[in-house]
Amino acid sequence: xxxxxxxxxxxxxxxxxxxxxxxxxxxxxxxxxxxxxxxxxxxxxxxxxxxxxxxxxxxxxxxxxxxxxxxxxxxxxxxxxxxxxxxxxxxxxxxxxxxxxxxxxxxxxxxxxxxxxxxxxxxxxxxxxxxxxxxxxxxxxxxxxxxxxxxxxxxxxxxxxxxxxxxxxxxxxxxxxxxxxxxxxxxxxxxxxxxxxxxxxxxxxxxxxxxxxxxxxxxxxxxxxxxxxxxxxxxxxxxxxxxxxxxxxxxxxxxxxxxxxxxxxxxxxxxxxxxxxxxxxxxxxxxxxxxxxxxxxxxxxxxxxxxxxxxxxxxxxxxxxxxxxxxxxxxxxxxxxxxxxxxxxxxxxxxxxxxxxxxxxxxxxxxxxxxxxxxxxxxxxxxxxxxxxxxxxxxxxxxxxxxxxxxxxxxxxxxxxxxxxxxxxxxxxxxxxxxxxxxxxxxxxxxxxxxxxxxxxxxxxxxxxxxxxxxxxxxxx
Amino acid sequence: xxxxxxxxxxxxxxxxxxxxxxxxxxxxxxxxxxxxxxxxxxxxxxxxxxxxxxxxxxxxxxxxxxxxxxxxxxxxxxxxxxxxxxxxxxxxxxxxxxxxxxxxxxxxxxxxxxxxxxxxxxxxxxxxxxxxxxxxxxxxxxxxxxxxxxxxxxxxxxxxxxxxxxxxxxxxxxxxxxxxxxxxxxxxxxxxxxxxxxxxxxxxxxxxxxxxxxxxxxxxxxxxxxxxxxxxxxxxxxxxxxxxxxxxxxxxxxxxxxxxxxxxxxxxxxxxxxxxxxxxxxxxxxxxxxxxxxxxxxxxxxxxxxxxxxxxxxxxxxxxxxxxxxxxxxxxxxxxxxxxxxxxxxxxxxxxxxxxxxxxxxxxxxxxxxxxxxxxxxxxxxxxxxxxxxxxxxxxxxxxxxxxxxxxxxxxxxxxxxxxxxxxxxxxxxxxxxxxxxxxxxxxxxxxxxxxxxxxxxxxxxxxxxxxxxxxxxxxx
Numbered sequence: 002x003x004x005x006x007x008x009x010x011x012x013x014x015x016x017x018x019x020x021x022x023x024x025x026x027x028x029x030x031x032x033x034x035x036x037x038x039x040x041x042x043x044x045x046x047x048x049x050x051x052x053x054x055x056x057x058x059x060x061x062x063x064x065x066x067x068x069x070x071x072x073x074x075x076x077x078x079x080x081x082x083x084x085x086x087x088x089x090x091x092x093x094x095x096x097x098x099x100x101x102x103x104x105x106x107x108x109x110x111x112x113x114x115x116x117x118x119x120x121x122x123x124x125x126x127x128x129x130x131x132x133x134x135x136x137x138x139x140x141x142x143x144x145x146x147x148x149x150x151x152x153x154x155x156x157x158x159x160x161x162x163x164x165x166x167x168x169x170x171x172x173x174x175x176x177x178x179x180x181x182x183x184x185x186x187x188x189x190x191x192x193x194x195x196x197x198x199x200x201x202x203x204x205x206x207x208x209x210x211x212x213x214x215x216x217x218x219x220x221x222x223x224x225x226x227x228x229x230x231x232x233x234x235x236x237x238x239x240x241x242x243x244x245x246x247x248x249x250x251x252x253x254x255x256x257x258x259x260x261x262x263x264x265x266x267x268x269x270x271x272x273x274x275x276x277x278x279x280x281x282x283x284x285x286x287x288x289x290x291x292x293x294x295x296x297x298x299x300x301x302x303x304x305x306x307x308x309x310x311x312x313x314x315x316x317x318x319x320x321x322x323x324x325x326x327x328x329x330x331x332x333x334x335x336x337x338x339x340x341x342x343x344x345x346x347x348x349x350x351x352x353x354x355x356x357x358x359x360x361x362x363x364x365x366x367x368x369x370x371x372x373x374x375x376x377x378x379x380x381x382x383x384x385x386x387x388x389x390x391x392x393x394x395x396x397x398x399x400x401x402x403x404x405x406x407x408x409x410x411x412x413x414x415x416x417x418x419x420x421x422x423x424x425x426x427x428x429x430x431x432x433x434x435x436x437x438x439x440x441x442x443x444x445x446x447x448x449x450x451x452x453x454x455x456x457x458x459x460x461x462x463x464x465x466x467x468x469x470x471x472x473x474x475x476x477x478x
Numbered sequence: 479x480x481x482x483x484x485x486x487x488x489x490x491x492x493x494x495x496x497x498x499x500x501x502x503x504x505x506x507x508x509x510x511x512x513x514x515x516x517x518x519x520x521x522x523x524x525x526x527x528x529x530x531x532x533x534x535x536x537x538x539x540x541x542x543x544x545x546x547x548x549x550x551x552x553x554x555x556x557x558x559x560x561x562x563x564x565x566x567x568x569x570x571x572x573x574x575x576x577x578x579x580x581x582x583x584x585x586x587x588x589x590x591x592x593x594x595x596x597x598x599x600x601x602x603x604x605x606x607x608x609x610x611x612x613x614x615x616x617x618x619x620x621x622x623x624x625x626x627x628x629x630x631x632x633x634x635x636x637x638x639x640x641x642x643x644x645x646x647x648x649x650x651x652x653x654x655x656x657x658x659x660x661x662x663x664x665x666x667x668x669x670x671x672x673x674x675x676x677x678x679x680x681x682x683x684x685x686x687x688x689x690x691x692x693x694x695x696x697x698x699x700x701x702x703x704x705x706x707x708x709x710x711x712x713x714x715x716x717x718x719x720x721x722x723x724x725x726x727x728x729x730x731x732x733x734x735x736x737x738x739x740x741x742x743x744x745x746x747x748x749x750x751x752x753x754x755x756x757x758x759x760x761x762x763x764x765x766x767x768x769x770x771x772x773x774x775x776x777x778x779x780x781x782x783x784x785x786x787x788x789x790x791x792x793x794x795x796x797x798x799x800x801x802x803x804x805x806x807x808x809x810x811x812x813x814x815x816x817x818x819x820x821x822x823x824x825x826x827x828x829x830x831x832x833x834x835x836x837x838x839x840x841x842x843x844x845x846x847x848x849x850x851x852x853x854x855x856x857x858x859x860x861x862x863x864x865x866x867x868x869x870x871x872x873x874x875x876x877x878x879x880x881x882x883x884x885x886x887x888x889x890x891x892x893x894x895x896x897x898x899x900x901x902x903x904x905x906x907x908x909x910x911x912x913x914x915x916x917x918x919x920x921x922x923x924x925x926x927x928x929x930x931x932x933x934x935x936x937x938x939x940x941x942x943x944x945x946x947x948x949x950x951x952x953x954x955x
Contacts, residue, residue: 020850052704054722175687182688189666189683189725206666206683210652211659227529243750245531246743248666248725265742266723269749273720276753277842283757284838284926285831303864310835310864311871314900317831318875324823325883336816339809346801346934349823354762354794354927358787361761365754373497387780387787394788398795406802423791449761449926450831457823 014051018058029062032071041074048075048083057086065094073103081110084119093122105134108143112186114159114267117146146261154238155231157271158252158261163191167201167219171212178206187264190249193222198258200251202226228253231260238263239271240370279368282445283361285313313450320454324349324461331465337474340407341465344399344415348422349460351395353453356426359384360452363434367444374438384431385424392423414471418464425463426456491528495535506539509548518551525552525560534563542571550580558587561596570599582611585620589663591636591744594623623738631715632708634748635729635738640668644678644696648689655683664741667726670699675735677728679703705730708737715740716748717847756845759922760838762790790927797931801826801938808942814951817884818942821876821892825899826937828872830930833903836861837929840911844921851915858908865904869897891948895941902940903933 016024035044048056048071060068060083072080072095084092084107096104096119108116108131120128120143132140142160149155163185165174178188191209193202202222212221228251229238242250242265249262286309328335335341363380366372372380396416403412430452434444468474493501512521525533525548537545537560549557549572561569561584573581573596585593585608597605597620609617619637626632640662642651655665668686670679679699689698705728706715719727719742726739763786805812812819840857843849849857873893880889907929911921945951 020852022852052722179687182684188687206687207659210656210665210683243743243746245529248742265725266720268746269720272746272749273753273846276750276757277846280753280757280760280838280842283760284835286835286838303860303867306839306864307867310832311868313835314828314831314868314872315875318824318828318872321824321827322879324827325820325879328819328823329883332816332819335819336813339813342809342812342819342822343802343805345819345822346805346826346938347795347798350798350801350927350931350934351791351795353930354791355787357927358761358763358790361757361763362783365757369750369754375497375499383780387783390780390784391788391791395791395795398792402799402802406806450827450834453830453930454827457827461823 014055018055025062028059032059033063033067036067036070044071045074048072049079053079053082054086056083057088060095061088061091065091065098068095069098073099077106077110080107081112085112085115089118089122092119096123097127101130102134105131109135109139112159113142113146113161114157114186114261117143121147149231152235153231154229154233154235154252154263155261157235157238157267158231158263159186160261161186162249162251162259162262163188164259165191165193165204165218167193167195167217167222169218170214171209171216171218171221172214174204174209174218175214178209186262187249190247190262192226192251192259192262193218194259200226200228200253200257200259203251205248226251229263230254235263235267235271236275239268239275242268243272275368279364279443279445281309282443283364283448285317285448285450286310313448317450317454320451321457323458324454327458327461327465331461331469334465334469334472334474338407338411338468338472340411341414341468343406344403344411344418345461345464347399348415348418348464349457351399351419352422352426352456352460354426355388355391355423356430356452356456357449358430359388359427360430360434360447360449363431364444364447367434367438374435377432377435377439380435381428381431384427388424388427389420391427392420395423396420410472414464414468417471418460418467421463421467422456422460425459426452429455429459491532495532502539505536509536510540510544513544513547521548522551525549526556530556530559531563533560534565537572538565538568542568542575545572546575550576554583554587557584558589562589562592566595566599569596573600574604578607579611582608586612586616589636590619590623590638591634591663591738594620598624626708629712630708631706631710631712631729631740632738634712634715634744635708635740636663637738638663639726639728639736639739640665641736642668642670642681642695644670644672644694644699646695647691648686648693648695648698649691651681651686651695652691655686663739664726667724667739669703669728669736669739670695671736677703677705677730677734677736680728682725703728706740707731712740712744712748713752716745716752719745720749752845756841756920756922758786759920760841760925762794762925762927763787790925794927794931797928798934800935801931804935804938804942808938808946811942811946811949811951815884815888815945815949817888818891818945820883821880821888821895822938822941824876825892825895825941826934828876828896829899829903829933829937831903832865832868832900833907833929833933834926835907836865836904837907837911837924837926840908841921841924844911844915851912854909854912854916857912858905861904861908862901865901866897868904869900872900873897887949891941891945894948895937895944898940898944899933899937902936903929906932906936 013024017028032044060071063071072083087095108119111119123131146160161184163178163181165177178191182188189206191204191206192200193204195201202219202224203226204218204222208221227241227245227247229241231252231254238250242263249264251259252261252263254260396419399419400412400416403415433447433452437447438444490501494505509521537548540548549560564572585596588596600608623637638661640655640658642654655668659665666683668681668683669677670681672678679696679701680703681695681699685698704718704722704724706718708729708731715727719740726741728736729738729740731737873896876896877889877893880892910924910929914924915921
């Protein structure tokens with residue numbers, strides 16, 4: 002069996018990688034039998050001929066133990082490259098399944114940010130076993146990088162950046178980059194540091210290439226570099242990098258010394274994680290703390306998901322008990338005109354739907370920076386106009402049903418209620434995110450279920466108040 | 479008034495740009511009075527000393543007409559750079575306010591993808607007035623780039639990429655890049671094309687720099703480049719680029735000819751837009767068509783927002799009328815035990831909340847690729863376990879209230895209903911996104927309000943069925 006017949010065509014691999022079950026199983030079976038038959042050469046050829054990101058994906062078809070058998074066939078550089086692309090959960094499992102000295106070799110060859118992340122995920126015992134097997138420089142680098150709290154620029158940055166001295170020539174700088182290229186995360190942005198390792202400028206490889214070979218780095222560098230601090234939030238760094246289209250951003254510590262860079266490929270991950278976190282918060286799945294982001298959902302334990310979901314559901318039960326209290330207050334109204342119950346779910350759902358629409362719009366617009374917390378008065382006015390129009394449109398639709406179900410008086414009650422509850426729900430949905438943003442709480446915490454529950458309570462009170470008033474029914478407590 | 483006192487400190491500008499109202503007004507007033515006083519030099523210094531992205535943000539403090547007065551003080555390269563960073567809406571307004579020949583000059587100097595986007599947003603009359611003022615090569619380039627449908631790779635790509643012939647040496651290639659650098663979007667990835675302009679390889683500047691100067695491009699290039707087609711969806715291209723950490727990806731047309739590249743900075747925008755679209759769909763704000771993404775929310779007309787929101791709200795009214803029908807069917811049950819209404823909002827809201835949680839988790843996990851449509855059976859089983867646990871936990875909480883409000887029999891009804899409706903809501907929320915993904919519809923269309931409405935109808939039927947059965951109340955139609 003040759004490499005050609007393992008990778009019959011590019012389409013075959015594409016199918017495997019896009020999640021097609023049949024071809025996936027076919028490839029896994031082939032690889033499995035090659036390994037059992039001890040055909041190391043074919044396997045080595047296969048994994049060397051595809052991108053390490055694809056190798057990582059293929060390895061995750063197997064158990065971590067079996068994946069280790071495959072990966073140890075390759076040379077150490079390729080092993081490290083593949084480790085850079087494994088999903089965190091699987092990577093940790095493979096790391097635990099590998100021999101200690103083998104793992105130390107891989108860690109030595111990995112990119113600096115990825116290996117620090119991996120190290121952070123090992124158990125304290127595993128960490129202690131690994132450390133002595135590493136070179137001292139690596140040990141210190143890992144310790145430094147893994148000391149920054151999750152969610153900060155320090156936690157995502159890498160320390161294998163390219164640095165230059167301000168006093169060398171462009172020619173010497175190019176020569177230095179040429180030799181260092183293989184070990185650096187990127188050489189397209191170079192950081193100019195003085196003897197105290199303070200960041201004094203930034204120079205792109207493009208500028209360096211265009212510059213006259215004899216000019217000094219200090220003459221051609223940009224001496225007002227855009228930078229961030231290790232303690233800054235990673236998502237802030239990502240949004241600055243996106244704004245200025247930066248390939249990499251230098252990160253300095255409290256002493257103004259350059260300690261690392263965040264690169265464009267980290268930005269994708271940060272933006273996606275941030276959006277996922279906002280999604281989860283909007284759906285009442287997590288609070289401000291650690292969310293389900295970054296763990297492979299398929300493999301997350303049910304218990305962890307329950308722990309994330311139950312507290313919110315229970316909290317909302319208590320908000321919704323207020324709805325029950327509202328109904329209890331109007332029990333005699335309901336007994337007098339049971340037909341009113343017909344419209345109850347419709348009216349409170351409409352208030353909730355309008356509220357979830359406006360909160361979704363606001364939360365996302367605040368997250369992407371389309372609107373600012375200071376815009377709230379302007380947007381409130383705008384939302385009143387929009388909600389009134391929506392409410393009137395829906396009132397029109399529903400009063401026709403009202404005439405059929407309960408006569409003209411009920412139609413008036415239902416139409417009027419619809420207009421007011423849609424307005425009420427929309428305003429709650431619009432204002433709560435702004436209020437939270439003003440209080441420096443993530444607006445995404447104004448979750449849709451919370452807005453819906455508040456709209457429910459308000460909707461019930463509005464509905465029965467209007468009904469008692471128009472239909473002249475005495476309310477009882 | 480000098481530049482120093484206009485830009486008192488970096489902190490001042492930071493405050494302005496982060497949306498602080500007071501400093502923003504202060505800067506706008508200063509700039510305004512400098513313009514009225516005709517102090518062009520100070521203004522020119524100011525806009526040249528800050529990043530074009532910041533200049534763009536500052537210009538948007540003013541009316542488009544006033545912004546034109548500021549920008550025309552600068553040299554044409556700086557004008558074009560600032561135009562690259564303006565928000566689409568404001569950019570179009572400024573373009574309309576500028577003189578035709580001035581606009582043609584700016585368009586001539588802009589990056590190829592940005593100018594094609596701008597051109598697309600001009601009115602047909604404006605487009606016709608501009609075209610004759612452009613050089614023929616520019617005209618054709620703009621026509622080509624603006625011919626691709628929105629949302630495709632063709633619509634976001636740029637045509638100012640760096641290309642190399644396979645037969646030149648590394649030294650000659652470096653020399654070519656050095657001269658072309660200022661005009662190219664990026665020179666860090668170079669595309670090797672043959673005489674028919676077919677893509678035959680890709681070479682990074684890093685590899686080129688490390689290679690021996692006398693080796694041929696064809697010897698050192700990667701001859702299996704990762705590429706996409708102009709008609710591919712932009713978000714697919716973005717996710718491939720994120721997977722392989724690519725700075726740029728080559729785009730070919732139907733004849734396999736290289737027609738452009740998508741760069742890493744486009745990827746940020748695509749990922750953010752995609753997440754925003756998913757948010758909007760989950761919140762029932764838009765369907766598959768054009769959403770509110772990419773328009774500045776603050777400036778979007780109320781009418782456009784109403785057009786996006788009303789159809790969904792009305793559609794949901796009709797789903798919710800089914801809830802009414804369910805209630806009408808059980809009217810005699812309600813008349814017999816009015817206390818049941820007390821728990822109605824709570825129970826249907828809980829079903830909806832559980833459903834919105836599971837649909838949010840699934841929609842996002844499908845969007846980020848954490849789970850695949852083929853995983854549905856496994857995840858369904860998992861969700862049953864999770865939902866049963868959640869339902870039992872909530873049943874426990876709510877049956878205590880049931881004992882207080884209606885005695886042990888009502889407590890049993892309410893507890894049993896809670897367990898079943900939470901299970902029902904969760905399963906709907908979990909399955910609908912998978913069903914849509916299988917049908918090749920965007921799972922985000924399984925919006926939370928839709929799930930909630932379905933859970934409402936189901937919840938009502940389940941609640942009153944259980945009540946009639948346990949409390950032995952005859953149901954009537």
